[in-house]
Amino acid sequence: xxxxxxxxxxxxxxxxxxxxxxxxxxxxxxxxxxxxxxxxxxxxxxxxxxxxxxxxxxxxxxxxxxxxxxxxxxxxxxxxxxxxxxxxxxxxxxxxxxxxxxxxxxxxxxxxxxxxxxxxxxxxxxxxxxxxxxxxxxxxxxxxxxxxxxxxxxxxxxxxxxxxxxxxxxxxxxxxxxxxxxxxxxxxxxxxxxxxxxxxxxxxxxxxxxxxxxxxxxxxxxxxxxxxxxxxxxxxxxxxxxxxxxxxxxxxxxxxxxxxxxxxxxxxxxxxxxxxxxxxxxxxxxxxxxxxxxxxxxxxxxxxxxxxxxxxxxxxxxxxxxx
Amino acid sequence: xxxxxxxxxxxxxxxxxxxxxxxxxxxxxxxxxxxxxxxxxxxxxxxxxxxxxxxxxxxxxxxxxxxxxxxxxxxxxxxxxxxxxxxxxxxxxxxxxxxxxxxxxxxxxxxxxxxxxxxxxxxxxxxxxxxxxxxxxxxxxxxxxxxxxxxxxxxxxxxxxxxxxxxxxxxxxxxxxxxxxxxxxxxxxxxxxxxxxxxxxxxxxxxxxxxxxxxxxxxxxxxxxxxxxxxxxxxxxxxxxxxxxxxxxxxxxxxxxxxxxxxxxxxxxxxxxxxxxxxxxxxxxxxxxxxxxxxxxxxxxxxxxxxxxxxxxxxxxxxxxxx
Numbered sequence: 001x002x003x004x005x006x007x008x009x010x011x012x013x014x015x016x017x018x019x020x021x022x023x024x025x026x027x028x029x030x031x032x033x034x035x036x037x038x039x040x041x042x043x044x045x046x047x048x049x050x051x052x053x054x055x056x057x058x059x060x061x062x063x064x065x066x067x068x069x070x071x072x073x074x075x076x077x078x079x080x081x082x083x084x085x086x087x088x089x090x091x092x093x094x095x096x097x098x099x100x101x102x103x104x105x106x107x108x109x110x111x112x113x114x115x116x117x118x119x120x121x122x123x124x125x126x127x128x129x130x131x132x133x134x135x136x137x138x139x140x141x142x143x144x145x146x147x148x149x150x151x152x153x154x155x156x157x158x159x160x161x162x163x164x165x166x167x168x169x170x171x172x173x174x175x176x177x178x179x180x181x182x183x184x185x186x187x188x189x190x191x192x193x194x195x196x197x198x199x200x201x202x203x204x205x206x207x208x209x210x211x212x213x214x215x216x217x218x219x220x221x222x223x224x225x226x227x228x229x230x231x232x233x234x235x236x237x238x239x240x241x242x243x244x245x246x247x248x249x250x251x252x253x254x255x256x257x258x259x260x261x262x263x264x265x266x267x268x269x270x271x272x273x274x275x276x277x278x279x280x281x282x283x284x285x286x287x288x289x290x291x292x293x294x295x296x297x298x299x300x301x302x303x304x305x306x307x308x309x310x311x312x313x314x315x316x317x318x319x320x321x322x323x
Numbered sequence: 324x325x326x327x328x329x330x331x332x333x334x335x336x337x338x339x340x341x342x343x344x345x346x347x348x349x350x351x352x353x354x355x356x357x358x359x360x361x362x363x364x365x366x367x368x369x370x371x372x373x374x375x376x377x378x379x380x381x382x383x384x385x386x387x388x389x390x391x392x393x394x395x396x397x398x399x400x401x402x403x404x405x406x407x408x409x410x411x412x413x414x415x416x417x418x419x420x421x422x423x424x425x426x427x428x429x430x431x432x433x434x435x436x437x438x439x440x441x442x443x444x445x446x447x448x449x450x451x452x453x454x455x456x457x458x459x460x461x462x463x464x465x466x467x468x469x470x471x472x473x474x475x476x477x478x479x480x481x482x483x484x485x486x487x488x489x490x491x492x493x494x495x496x497x498x499x500x501x502x503x504x505x506x507x508x509x510x511x512x513x514x515x516x517x518x519x520x521x522x523x524x525x526x527x528x529x530x531x532x533x534x535x536x537x538x539x540x541x542x543x544x545x546x547x548x549x550x551x552x553x554x555x556x557x558x559x560x561x562x563x564x565x566x567x568x569x570x571x572x573x574x575x576x577x578x579x580x581x582x583x584x585x586x587x588x589x590x591x592x593x594x595x596x597x598x599x600x601x602x603x604x605x606x607x608x609x610x611x612x613x614x615x616x617x618x619x620x621x622x623x624x625x626x627x628x629x630x631x632x633x634x635x636x637x638x639x640x641x642x643x644x645x646x
Contacts, residue, residue: 075615075617077617084617134480134481148581150473150478150480150485151478155473155474155478155582156583157457157473157583157584157585158456158457158583158584158585158618158620159617159618160583161580161583162473162581162583163581164580164581164583164615165580165581166580167580168577168580168581169573169577169611170492171494172573173494173496180613180615181613250492250495253491254491254492254577255581257484257487257488257489257490257491258485258486258487258491258578258581259478259480259485260479260480260481260482260483260484260485260487261480261481288492288505290503290504292487292503294400294482294484295481295482297481
């Protein structure tokens, strides 16, 4: 039997692991949330335990694995196997050598990259979109990031941090500040983390929420509440959806001019805002592109829904020229 | 003797051709301006004549050439060998098959690309910067464009138009409009073409020019006049230099986040604004980068001064995997 791929998706609220056949067929997966309150060492142990539990439940050993791939929601120095920093965990993972830590517990190759990079590779290897050579996988979640594939290769750059579109400046005069300190980056204008500020701008202007949000409780807002607000006719929720979508549309337009991809695949939690959100993103993109798109760029959703992150992590194992 | 490289640099105000040894040593070059008033067919004939004149002056035939490379100041469909559009010529070159037209007059391979792409390849092949693997070559001239090299390969994308940083939006609320119709693209905020509008904003606010520029003659402004203005203490000229530099610095920061290059090479006519301009660009870049630059990104000038465009065009001939 061909060896199996073990993919690990390490996010702020979910830690999951899955075993796949080399063709991407899922065999078994596990999901936990108990890592949320842990420090780096605790999370490392949780990852090791999760993998061992998966292997034990199938009655196989690590000699059945071709490798372990880990996708992390954070800045990753791919070349060194280090999490430089991550803002969605209790711990900041400051320069934490997670790859080496995990590798110490197994005798198979371990690969680690940023989750958006991994997901882009997953689409290239296992997705419905595998015939594309130039792919941008955008993830709109707590933060905003992207994985860039050109000529069927993932672009990582010098440190391995390429794809940080969330920190690109698209409106320097904005009063919305990102966690990085800058004003008007894409993340500050569109991400899950930005929803409270986006909503609060309208409250400050005197608009009234019809879903009980005020300037005291606005910090509790997330994509699920905005979705309910939009569905129930809350005017501010609709404006926030449009503001986020317009910012994302501008970001995709900038990527179009810089990289000229064939397809934008849009993933992450905020796509649950649904069709009105995705339609608005594409509308803004097209309003900027005008007559400058000489070959049509496609807009797609991820091929594998909730398993996109796991499959992406597994795809890291199969990437050519892995270091 | 190894065959020679023939590079052609086709710009709005200058058309030049040069013959190089395979190591990039210049043998002979020619420069004309008479193409300025011509249509597509006239410019095509000028290119052919210029190459033939070069060959004749050295008493050699086209069998001495390894190929002809052409760098064009315009949108180029690299894969089809077509100039999609060019805004700096009397003619717009709308979907003009220049590559094929030139190839009809010679029995050697002909390659054609956007001039910024060619110059990036020139730096990779012949520049002082050839040890870098990840290079962004930015040209700030009548327009603004860049050539992107990642893992020692030029990024072109689907149509071959990647690198159009001049059209990325960095200030959507700006009143400055680009020729593309959008507001607040990098080109509208920083290029040679933008200098009159940048200057006029201050005149409209009531500031007075000390170099005789008013709202009637402001359209005649170019980089040379701004340089003189800065040198003679004209307050508006200094502001315009700073505005352009700040926009470029923001654009480079965005490229840093997206591509994580090792070096920015900054070329084009506006670099003649000199040290205060380049220093301001880097200052703005660093003010945005903050603590997010994990490995230092270098700032450099082009390696070959006025021959950068010609050498870049010649480098197209040596590019691996040419189609």
